[in-house]
Amino acid sequence: MTDNKLLEVEHLTMRFGGLVAIDDLSFTANKSEITAIIGPNGAGKTTVFNCLTGFYVPTEGRLTLHANDGPRLLERTEGFRIPRNNGVARTFQNIRLFTGMTVLENLIVAQHNRLMEASAFSIAGLFNLGRYAKAEKEAIEKAKFWLNKVGLYDQADWNAGNLPYGSQRRLEIARAMCTDPSLLCLDEPAAGLNPRESAELNILLQSIRDDQGVGCLLIEHDMSVVMQISDHVIVLDYGRKIADGNPDAVKNDPAVIRAYLGEEEDDELPPEVAADLNVDPNAH
Ligand SMILES: Nc1ncnc2c1ncn2[C@@H]1O[C@H](COP(=O)(O)OP(=O)(O)OP(=O)(O)O)[C@@H](O)[C@H]1O
Structure with a gap:
């Protein structure tokens, strides 16, 4: 089992002044698995991603990525180096594409670091010579592969900003x-998708896990996505971990149901959330 570890979060704490957004959080995510981080609004989910991807320097704690060539401490890496040096990529709650570029250009820009290395930052790049030409060809092939995979091959020349929301x-x-x-962090990828798009997303994420062998960390409010595709679910509430296990165990956990229902409010759970958490929606 130890060999299968991809990410180890140990005693992560993030404070903003007096506010403790993450409170002594520890969990492990495995290679080739989808690990979901769920919890009510403000529970600290995005803050975990921001610590992992270098947007924030954690107040305390250790974040170890077990890369193929050995462990890397993410909290000691400059944020902008994390994707290139440590292989952590992310998507955002509010989509952040280069909207003035074409769909294909967005995928080429993502490979900028590799292309710049191949050009040796020299004139060879400008004249498309040697290693650079080979790297550029590979970059285009990779982009085409992913365009096909996400069903956007025919829109390659569209401006990314003109794509429908689900395609973005x-x-x-x-x-x-x-x-x-080696680790893909997805912040609410199903937000705003219709049921058909949501089902397609499930297939895409399962394929990234199963065919590409990439471990995914998934923040998601859509419980149908979480419960269908996750191997492992971590539940946060007010920055603390309240449950950690497989989807079936978590959805029956009284602490999780309580966190979603709330202790004092009269709010009812939306029926689709209640169904996925195994509770009576009017039980409060
Ligand atoms: N830069 C910041 N400065 C101050 N407070 C912050 C900052 N970032 C997050 N917080 C606070 O930390 C807490 C956790 O926020 P976070 O965005 O991580 O929650 P979340 O679980 O992702 O919520 P949601 O599901 O609504 O996106 C919130 O109380 C939030 O207001």
Whole structure:
């Protein structure tokens, strides 16, 4: 089992002034698995991603990525080096594409670091010579592979900003995959998708796990996505871990049901969330 570890989060704490957004959080995510991080609004899910990807320097804790060539401490890596040096890629809650570029260009830009290395930052790049020409060809092949995979091959020349919303979400995932990550962090990839798009997303993420062997960390409010495709679910509430296990165990966990229902509010759970958590929606 130890060999299968991809990410180890140990005693992660993130404070913003007096606010403890993450409180002594520890968990493990395995290679070739989908690990979901769920929890009510404000539970600290995005803050975990921001610590892993170098947007924030954690107040305390250790974040170890077990890369093929050995462990890497993410919290000690400059944020902008994390995707290239450590193989961590992410997508965002609010899609962040290069909207003025074409769909294909978005996927080529994602491979910028590799292309610049191949050019040796020299005139060879400008004249498309030797290693650079080979690297550029490979970059285009990789982009085409992912365009096919996310069903956007025919829109390759469209401006990314003109794509329908669901297609923009898929393009963001393709762009992240073009960096050859070992860990893919997806922040609410199903947000705003209709049921058909959501089902297609499930297939895409399962294929990234099964065919590409990439471990995924998934923040998602859509419980049907979480429960159908996750191997492992971690539940946060007010920055603390309240459950950690397989989807079946988590959805029956009283602490999880309580966190979603709330202790004092009269709110009812939306029926689709209740169904996925095995609770009576009017039980409160
Ligand atoms: N840069 C920041 N400065 C101050 N407070 C912050 C900052 N980032 C996050 N927080 C606070 O930390 C807490 C956790 O926020 P976070 O966005 O991680 O929650 P979340 O679980 O992702 O919520 P949601 O499901 O609504 O996206 C919230 O109380 C939030 O207001």
